[in-house]
Amino acid sequence: MQAKDGEWYILEDNLRIPSGASYPLIARELTRIAAPQAFRENDIVDNRNYAKLLKETMENANCGGIRAILTPGRYNAAYFEHSYLAEHTGSVLVQNDELFVEDNILYHRTYSGGKTRIGVLYRRIADEYLDPLNFLPESLIGIPNLMEVYRSGNVGIINAPGNGVADDKGIYYFVPKMIKYYLDEEPILHNAPTYLPFYEDDMKYVLDNLEKLVIKDVAEAGGYGVVFGNDLTKEKLEEFRRTIIAEPRRFIAQEVIDFLDLPIFDNGETVMRKADLRAFVLTGEITKVWASGLTRFSRNPDSFVVNSSQGGGFKDTWVLSR
Amino acid sequence: MGTISLEHSDRLYWLGRYTERVFTTLKTLQKLYDRTIDNRSGYAEYLGYFGLSDSYGSSRDFFRSFLYDSTNPNSVAYSLERAYDNGIVLREEISTETLSFLQLAKDTLAKSEMSENTRLSLLPLVDQLYAFWGCIADNVYDEEKKNIIYCGKTVERLDLYMRTGYPYKSVKKEFGRLCKRLKNVPENTPFCCNSQYFGEIEDIVGSAEKYSSESSTALVDLEHLFEPMGAAV
Numbered sequence: 001m002q003a004k005d006g007e008w009y010i011l012e013d014n015l016r017i018p019s020g021a022s023y024p025l026i027a028r029e030l031t032r033i034a035a036p037q038a039f040r041e042n043d044i045v046d047n048r049n050y051a052k053l054l055k056e057t058m059e060n061a062n063c064g065g066i067r068a069i070l071t072p073g074r075y076n077a078a079y080f081e082h083s084y085l086a087e088h089t090g091s092v093l094v095q096n097d098e099l100f101v102e103d104n105i106l107y108h109r110t111y112s113g114g115k116t117r118i119g120v121l122y123r124r125i126a127d128e129y130l131d132p133l134n135f136l137p138e139s140l141i142g143i144p145n146l147m148e149v150y151r152s153g154n155v156g157i158i159n160a161p162g163n164g165v166a167d168d169k170g171i172y173y174f175v176p177k178m179i180k181y182y183l184d185e186e187p188i189l190h191n192a193p194t195y196l197p198f199y200e201d202d203m204k205y206v207l208d209n210l211e212k213l214v215i216k217d218v219a220e221a222g223g224y225g226v227v228f229g230n231d232l233t234k235e236k237l238e239e240f241r242r243t244i245i246a247e248p249r250r251f252i253a254q255e256v257i258d259f260l261d262l263p264i265f266d267n268g269e270t271v272m273r274k275a276d277l278r279a280f281v282l283t284g285e286i287t288k289v290w291a292s293g294l295t296r297f298s299r300n301p302d303s304f305v306v307n308s309s310q311g312g313g314f315k316d317t318w319v320l321s322r
Numbered sequence: 323m324g325t326i327s328l329e330h331s332d333r334l335y336w337l338g339r340y341t342e343r344v345f346t347t348l349k350t351l352q353k354l355y356d357r358t359i360d361n362r363s364g365y366a367e368y369l370g371y372f373g374l375s376d377s378y379g380s381s382r383d384f385f386r387s388f389l390y391d392s393t394n395p396n397s398v399a400y401s402l403e404r405a406y407d408n409g410i411v412l413r414e415e416i417s418t419e420t421l422s423f424l425q426l427a428k429d430t431l432a433k434s435e436m437s438e439n440t441r442l443s444l445l446p447l448v449d450q451l452y453a454f455w456g457c458i459a460d461n462v463y464d465e466e467k468k469n470i471i472y473c474g475k476t477v478e479r480l481d482l483y484m485r486t487g488y489p490y491k492s493v494k495k496e497f498g499r500l501c502k503r504l505k506n507v508p509e510n511t512p513f514c515c516n517s518q519y520f521g522e523i524e525d526i527v528g529s530a531e532k533y534s535s536e537s538s539t540a541l542v543d544l545e546h547l548f549e550p551m552g553a554a555v
Contacts, residue, residue, distance in 0.1 A: 084413065087417060108327065
């Protein structure tokens, strides 16, 4: 996100199944029709290559077979995206009951009683539900033995199972250090100043400054488990301090960055709202950053929470080539 | 990527059936609407086709129910919802553009309910359905998938034509179309027709005289057309 002083900050990483690439694509299609002049007069980089980038990424992980996108079904909040990306990447959109494992190969069951091998699976369900024989046995949306096929190198899974470890907000704290250690480079973009109460110095700072920090539960996502210290009463702050002391690894604390406000058209009028940017990075043979992204904004004038699961809206993101 | 699951084949078939049901029901209701200008109870015969009694106080109530009442399984609204239900899980097969015409049709129907001139307000709906079929023809490259949709469409049209007393000539023409579709169905798929039932329909529809006395048998046979051989009742 961009702060009011113009500085950009990384707020979190999402390496599991981030959604939202399809919304700027749809928005771009519509706005090019509704406002061609805006595109004629500005050098806006065309973002409609996302499906091509995704297809290349899928092909890079393909172990021999068709491309498939695994969805939990039409009642999932991101189902539109699953079907839209399947349409535009020319992949088959599948649910678990259409798939089966035989001789350590993943197949799509066809209506003639035949089978078609799947070489790469872009799964849009969480790790723990992927394979009931390896993870949650009660999962009804997974594929039994999928992980065996994956371990044998007979199917590519995107994003790779286990990637979610990087989404842990406790790991986020270490990412700048990882960049320095593994690449011997300084990060180009900075994290928001972050404290991990697990460390003594950080614990002291957090307890002393709780009322001006934002506290995040490391295991939560989607805007849940986020508490702003200045929203808490004295009693609640005290209670929270005790919880942090008892479970120091469970939380991170960050300085509150004053997001840049962006103009939003809401109920016929232009208003200013907090917004952030979800950038999409696709790693295949090489790593590519999509020249667009999902700009998410808060609908509530007093809120920093932009997640769509909590009522946030979205805009297309224009990257200018000039 | 030509692989079709059982679930999707079923969806493709019913997409064709429900969209056609919307179209033919709409056309029939438009004609009935015209008839009720001169004869207010002109809709009663239509109810009879479905074995329904006239529980509607007026032609206005009848049309409201058969057009807009989504709890009436014979209504346009009900069939359009079912068509959309099938279409929305087939986006990658039929394309977003094709699906958008079903969405437009839903919007037009909803708007029409508020209109003072029902027939006039429904005219765009017919155009949108034609556009939907144009998109199917243009956007679905996989002929096998397209044929499943068309099988559904043709079976539905034939069913409604037979059920609602369309002229023999129209029924025969539609049956001829169905025969062409069925020839393109691959073996060992759920849309391979049951030759026993197919043979009976062919026999009845082959003769105007026979059709006039045995159309109800042909209608029952049509319901069983895709039953596996040996499952005949």
